[in-house]
Amino acid sequence: MQRRHHAIPLQQAAHESPTFALLASRIQASSERMQAIKSLLPAPLRASMQAGPIEDGQWCLLVSSNAVAAKLRQFVPALQAHLQSKGMPVNAIRIKVQSRSL
Secondary structure: OOOOOOOOOHHHHHOHHHHHHHHHHHHHHHHHHHHHHHOOOOOHHOOEEEEEEEOOOOEEEOOOOOHHHHHHHHHHHHHHHHHHOOOOOOOEEEEEEEEOOO
């Protein structure tokens, strides 16, 4: 690989590096899943969550609080079924509460 001394766009770097290309595809897949499920969730819930990583068929949703996590867990079966119907299957949906840094 040739060393560069000038900035290149992120997309170009992703195409030139297998590691970045894999990361970019995972980010895109996670974002697509988030867009697919947003319409199934109440607005306050949508505002309190973010798409997380997809690893080994498990998709992680990052939430702002334990209360949001508890409510979102009630939707998990419907979310998985919806993703399956859209051709975006996941084996499991994990919900992780983001810790707040002080």
